[in-house]
Every structure is written in structure tokens, then in C-alpha cells.
Amino acid sequence: MLKVNDINVYYGSIHAVKGVSFEVNEGEIVTLIGANGAGKSTILNSVAGLLKTKTGSIEFKEKSLLGTAPHLIVSKGLAMCPEGRRIFLQMTVEENLEMGGYTRKSDEADASLIDVFDRFPRLKERRRQQAGTLSGGEQQMLAIGRALMSKPELLMLDEPSMGLAPILVDQIFSIVKELNDAGTTILLVEQNARMALSIADRGYVLETGKIVTSASAKALLNDDAVRKAYLGG
Amino acid sequence: MDFILHLINGISLGSIYAIIALGYTMVYGIAKMLNFAHGDVIMVGGYISFVVTANLGLPPAVAIVAAVAVCTALGVIIEKLAYKPLRAAPSLAVLITAIGVSYFLQNAALLIWSSNPKSYSSMFSFEPLRLFNNRLSITSVTIVTVVTGIVVMAALTLIISKTKMGKAMRAVSEDKDAAQLMGIGVNKTISITFAIGSGLAAIAGVLLASAYPIIMPTMGSMPGIKAFTAAVFGGIGSVPGAMLGGILLGVIEIIGRAYISSELSDAIVFSVLIIVLLVKPTGLLGKKINEKV
Numbered sequence: 001m002l003k004v005n006d007i008n009v010y011y012g013s014i015h016a017v018k019g020v021s022f023e024v025n026e027g028e029i030v031t032l033i034g035a036n037g038a039g040k041s042t043i044l045n046s047v048a049g050l051l052k053t054k055t056g057s058i059e060f061k062e063k064s065l066l067g068t069a070p071h072l073i074v075s076k077g078l079a080m081c082p083e084g085r086r087i088f089l090q091m092t093v094e095e096n097l098e099m100g101g102y103t104r105k106s107d108e109a110d111a112s113l114i115d116v117f118d119r120f121p122r123l124k125e126r127r128r129q130q131a132g133t134l135s136g137g138e139q140q141m142l143a144i145g146r147a148l149m150s151k152p153e154l155l156m157l158d159e160p161s162m163g164l165a166p167i168l169v170d171q172i173f174s175i176v177k178e179l180n181d182a183g184t185t186i187l188l189v190e191q192n193a194r195m196a197l198s199i200a201d202r203g204y205v206l207e208t209g210k211i212v213t214s215a216s217a218k219a220l221l222n223d224d225a226v227r228k229a230y231l232g233g
Numbered sequence: 234m235d236f237i238l239h240l241i242n243g244i245s246l247g248s249i250y251a252i253i254a255l256g257y258t259m260v261y262g263i264a265k266m267l268n269f270a271h272g273d274v275i276m277v278g279g280y281i282s283f284v285v286t287a288n289l290g291l292p293p294a295v296a297i298v299a300a301v302a303v304c305t306a307l308g309v310i311i312e313k314l315a316y317k318p319l320r321a322a323p324s325l326a327v328l329i330t331a332i333g334v335s336y337f338l339q340n341a342a343l344l345i346w347s348s349n350p351k352s353y354s355s356m357f358s359f360e361p362l363r364l365f366n367n368r369l370s371i372t373s374v375t376i377v378t379v380v381t382g383i384v385v386m387a388a389l390t391l392i393i394s395k396t397k398m399g400k401a402m403r404a405v406s407e408d409k410d411a412a413q414l415m416g417i418g419v420n421k422t423i424s425i426t427f428a429i430g431s432g433l434a435a436i437a438g439v440l441l442a443s444a445y446p447i448i449m450p451t452m453g454s455m456p457g458i459k460a461f462t463a464a465v466f467g468g469i470g471s472v473p474g475a476m477l478g479g480i481l482l483g484v485i486e487i488i489g490r491a492y493i494s495s496e497l498s499d500a501i502v503f504s505v506l507i508i509v510l511l512v513k514p515t516g517l518l519g520k521k522i523n524e525k526v
Contacts, residue, residue, distance in 0.1 A: 050410055070413040079414070086411040088404050090520070099404050102397070103416035150416065 001026045001154055001185055002047070002078075007056035009039075009046050016042045018209040019056070024154065029176070029186040031196040031217070033230055034206030040189040041083050043206075044158050047187075048080045049073045060154070075103040079152035083159045083189075085143040089132035093123050096131050096142055100149030109149065116145040119175070137168035144175065148184075155179065156187045161195060173199055193230040197221050205230070234368050239491045240484065245375040245444070247483020248382025252437045253460030254467070254475035255389060256430030262406040262470040263426045266324065269331040270311060272457015273338035274431050278304045278438025279448045280346055283353055293356040300435040308431025309424050317420070335454075342450035355443040374443045381440060385433065386476050393472055402426060406470070459486075459502065466506050468519025477517060 002024040009017040017039045024030045032040045045051045047058055049070035058065045060078055068076075079100075088096050097116060101109030117124035120141045126134060131142055140160055147155055157176065161169040169192065177199045180186050190196035197203055200217040205226060213226065220226050253275060260268045278300040285296035315334050319327045357377045361370045393399035404412040405422045413419055441456055442448050459482060467478025485505055490498035509517065 048414060050413065069418070070410075071416050071418045074414065074416040082411060082414060086408055086414075088407045088411065090407055091400065091403060095400055095403075098397070098400060099412070099415045099417070102401065146415070 001061060002187065003057075003059040004043070004047065005057045005059075007043070007046060007053040007058065009042050009051055009053050011042075016209055017046070017053075020206075020209070020211055021056075022204050022211065022214065024185060024187050026153075026185055027180075027183070028202060029180050029188060029200045031188040031190060031193075031200040031203045032206055033190055033193040033196055033203055033220075035230075036191065037208075038206040039209040040206055041158050042209075044080060044082075044156050044187070044189055047078070047156065048082075074150050074152075077151075077153035078156070079147040079150045079154075080156040081143050081147040081158065081160065083162065085139050087131045087139055087142050087146065089130070091131060092128055093131055093134070093142055094127040096146050097123070097149050100146035103150060108151075112149050112151055116148055119148075119178075120145050137164055137171070140164060140168070140172055141175075144172075144179075148179070152184065154185045154187060156189075158189045159191060160188070161190060161192045169195060193226075194221075194232075234365065235491070238369060238371075239487050241371055241375060241379070243484030243487035244480060245378045245382075245483070246487055247463075247480035248378050249437050249440050249444070249456065249479075250460045250463045250483050251382055251476045251479025252385055252433050252440070253456060254464040254479045255385070255472065256433050257461050257464040258467070258469055258472060258475040259402075259426050260430050261464070262472075263402060264312075264316065264423050266316065266327045267331060267461070268316075268427075268430075269328070269457070269461075270334035270338060271430065271434060272453035272455075272460070273335050273342075274304050274308060274311075274434040274453070275438040275441065275456060276342060276448070276450060276453035277307060277338065278435030279353065279442040279452060280342060281435070282356065282439045282442065283351060283448055286354070286356070287351075296356060297436070297439055300439055301432045304435035304438070305428045305432040308427040308434070311431075312424060312427040317423075339450045339454075346450065348450065350447045350449040353442040353446040353448045355446060356439055357443055374440070378440045378444065381436065382480075385436065389429075389472065398425065462503065462506050465516055466509055468516030471516070471518045471520065474516055474518035481517075 004023065005021045006019050007017060008019060020043060032043065034040055042051060046053050049065065049068055060076060065073060088099065097113055101112055122138055123142055123145055131139065134142060160172050164172065173195050176186060176188065188196055188200065197217040197220055203215065203217050203220045204211050205213040256271050257268065260266065281300040281303045282296040285291050285299045286293060311334055315330050316327060319330060355374055357373045359373045361372045362376060363370045393402060401417045402422055404415065404417060405419055409419050460479065463478035463482040464475045466482060467474030482502055486498050486502050489501035493501060
């Protein structure tokens with residue numbers, strides 16, 4: 001479904017992503033794991049069109065995404081829930097969700113709003129509240145709900161567990177699993193490698209801008225080098 | 234009775250400031266730039282309405298529509314040609330460009346209409362409203378200005394809070410990247426913002442020239458600066474702040490002129506601004522901005 005081939009991304013003169021290739025097949029949960037600064041978010045931002053790649057190709061459903069303006073990508077069925085949630089703090093919960101459905105016809109967006117409220121009853125209770133007043137976990141649910149409003153075929157999640165209490169991390173990951181079971185393909189970027197691998201089908205390990213290992217999630221969980229570096233031994 | 238008259242005149246002048254300040258604050262909120270050419274768009278609005286009535290002999294309603302249409306287009310064109318190429322440039326470059334556009338518009342007006350002030354006949358010439366046995370007489374321009382101010386502010390508030398376009402504008406002003414991820418076109422949103430702001434500037438130009446019936450190429454500078462002050466006073470980036478700041482500034486200016494000193498009225502206005510900013514640096518209704526790290 002998503003094919004990334006040999007992309008290089010620079011921040012000024014810093015070579016942040018070095019010849020990375022990977023793919024996500026329909027129905028999978030694929031995770032990119034690695035330390036802070038390994039280039040995980042840079043890769044997602046490149047796929048979403050927010051960053052330009054210098055070389056290589058990015059194809060989604062067999063069509064190139066390169067050169068597509070970021071705001072035109074979401075309507076192709078590819079949504080991203082960015083790092084740090086980036087919800088609109090000064091808008092209400094419902095307005096945030098409406099923005100998530102910005103590219104869709106109003107009746108379709110209304111139907112998605114009902115789905116999102118079914119999945120996240122908390123958001124329904126707080127629909128008229130300013131998003132900035134929500135707790136961290138609720139904000140993350142809003143960020144995911146907002147991305148779901150475009151009814152994506154592929155959902156990219158960037159560090160959904162960041163800054164959340166362990167109980168909420170469990171909850172977020174089980175939501176991600178549920179979304180996948182319901183048919184959404186997932187590309188997940190995480191520092192919490194153990195959690196990410198526990199729900200993923202396959203994983204790629206990034207180190208300083210390069211993919212060093214790729215395997216099934218099960219194999220990575222049992223890989224000695226990976227255990228030592230990312231899973232605490 | 235005098236006081237009430239001054240107050241009404243202050244609200245009227247303040248409505249004009251508020252309408253101009255809305256353009257400043259919306260553009261600042263969304264494009265994060267100070268559009269110092271905004272005041273000169275007011276001047277263009279004044280001249281276009283003048284040409285349509287005095288030179289072409291058409292009715293005032295046509296003149297107003299023409300002024301709004303020309304200024305809306307002008308605002309969009311200025312943004313496309315002068316500011317859009319600088320989207321990623323440092324803010325100082327954009328600021329200097331805006332000052333350059335301001336000089337360009339003033340000098341273009343000098344070329345076309347010469348530096349001689351022209352006397353403008355008010356677009357609104359019905360009988361003044363007389364109250365309390367003729368002890369209080371409110372001119373037609375004042376009435377139209379206040380009513381227009383109310384209508385503009387109500388309409389804009391409604392657009393920004395209720396329509397999809399208005400919500401998208403708020404989303405872009407809060408987080409451009411996140412807005413793009415939602416599928417909101419940032420360039421289009423910025424264009425729309427400039428269109429609305431410049432259309433409002435045209436309305437302000439017609440009201441201003443009707444109230445102070447002399448037009449010249451530099452007529453937009455002072456109201457532009459005052460309205461910018463009003464926007465900062467209310468909290469730049471905040472729409473209700475621009476409205477409140479504009480009205481308060483107009484009232485302070487007229488009351489100050491009437492009761493303290495006509496020479497010092499501008500000094501009083503700017504002193505109040507300084508005091509407000511000392512006490513509350515974000516302006517009256519300004520939001521605390523958390524810098525992203």
C-alpha cells in the first residue's frame with residue numbers, strides 16, 4: 001500500500017534520513033522503532049508531504065506522492081496523527097474533529113463524527129469543551145479521532161504514547177489494535193519499542209537515519225541486539 | 234449632552250479603527266506578518282469610490298461595491314506578488330517588503346491622482362438624527378459608520394466561529410502544519426484572509442472619507458497606524474480584541490481631544506497603549522503565546 005524507496009532527507013546540511021526504504025502492506029501494523037533523533041518522525045513527515053525528500057520515491061496505492069502538496073495528501077486516504085498531538089488547543093473538541101473531516105462532504109463527515117464519538121465516548125461528553133482543557137490522554141484520543149475523521153486507509157501515528165501514564169499507554173495501544181482489526185492499515189512510530197512490537201506485524205529498526213534491521217515483530221522482540229538496545233535487555 | 238455627543242463620535246471613529254484593525258489582526262493571526270500596506274488599501278478604497286461618483290457620476294452604492302471589489306482584488310494580488318514568495322523568509326524581510334508595498338501604493342496614487350487633496354462628497358447624505366429637542370444632532374455619516382461597524386463585527390464573528398472557512402482560518406492560525414495534515418490549503422486560507430481584510434479596508438476608506446471629506450495619497454497612513462495600535466491594544470491576533478481595541482481607541486481619542494487637549498489627543502492615545510502594554514503585554518484580550526520548542 002505504501003512503498004518508500006531510498007529516500008534521503010536533509011535539514012539544511014544535516015543528513016537526517018539516509019537512503020531509507022520500507023513498505024507497508026494493506027491490513028498490516030508496521031512500526032518504525034529507534035532512539036530519539038534516529039529519523040523516525042522525519043520519515044513520517046516526508047510521507048505526509050511536510051518535508052521534501054532529496055532523492056528516492058514514495059508511492060501510495062501505486063501512485064507517487066512526491067511533489068504533492070501536504071494538504072492534498074489526506075484526501076488520497078493517508079492521514080497522519082503528528083508527534084506531540086498538535087490538536088487545535090483553542091478550538092472545541094467538536095471543531096477539532098470537524099477539521100479532521102475538512103476534505104469530506106458534510107454528510108460523510110457527520111457519519112464519521114458519530115463513529116469517532118462511539119469509539120471515544122469521552123470526546124462526546126466533552127465535545128463543546130476547548131481542546132486545551134483536556135487531559136493528556138484525552139488529547140491523544142482527540143488527535144487520533146481527528147485523523148480518523150478523514151476515514152484513512154493508512155493511518156500514520158507518530159509517538160502516540162508520548163508523555164502518557166502507563167495505563168493510558170495500554171489503552172492507546174489497544175485502540176490502535178482495534179482500528180487495525182477494523183481494517184485500517186497502520187504505520188506506527190514509537191520510542192516505546194516493546195509496546196509497539198507487541199501489536200505490530202512487522203518492524204524496522206532505525207539508527208542515525210538508516211534502517212539497520214527489519215523483521216517480523218515477533219523476531220525483533222526475540223532479537224538479542226534489539227533487546228539490548230531498545231527493550232532494556 | 235456634549236459628553237454623549239463626544240461618546241457617539243468616539244464610537245463612530247472607533248468603529249472605523251475597529252474595521253481596519255480587524256484586517257491587521259486577521260492577517261497577523263494567519264500569516265504571522267504585520268501588513269503595513271493595509272492603511273494604503275484604505276486610501277485606494279477612498280479614491281475608487283471618489284472616481285466612481287465624482288468622475289463617472291454613478292450612484293454611491295455602485296461606488297462602495299466597486300471600492301470593495303477593487304481593494305479585495307488588490308489585497309489578494311499584493312499577497313501573491315509581494316508576500317507569498319517570502320513565506321519562508323525571516324519576518325524582518327516581510328516587514329520591510331510590507332513598508333515597500335505601502336510606499337508603492339502611495340506613489341502610484343500620487344502618479345494617478347496627483348498630490349492635490351480632493352474634496353470628497355459624503356456617500357451618505359440623509360438628514361441628521363435630531364434628539365432631545367434638537368439638542369443632540371447625530372450626522373448621517375456617524376449613524377452609518379456605527380451601524381456598519383456593528384454589522385461588520387457581527388458578520389465576521391459569525392463567519393469565524395460558525396463557518397467551515399472560518400474554522401479553517403482559526404486552525405491555520407493556530408498550527409499551519411497540523412492544518413495542512415487536515416487537508417486545509419494554507420495558501421488559499423491566507424488569500425481569503427487578505428481578501429476579507431482588504432475588503433474591510435475599502436469599507437473603512439469610504440467611511441473615513443465620508444466623515445473627513447478630504448482625500449489624498451497619504452490619507453491611509455495615520456488611520457492605518459492608529460488601527461494597528463488598536464489591534465495591539467486589544468491583543469494582536471485576537472478578533473474580539475481588535476474590535477474592543479478599535480472602539481476604545483476612538484473613544485479615548487475623541488474624549489481626550491474634547492476634554493484634555495486637541496493637540497495632545499494622539500499623545501494620549503499612544504500613552505494609553507504604552508500603559509496597557511506595560512501592565513498586560515499581550516494586550517487586553519491577547520492570548521498568552523506558548524513558544525514551541
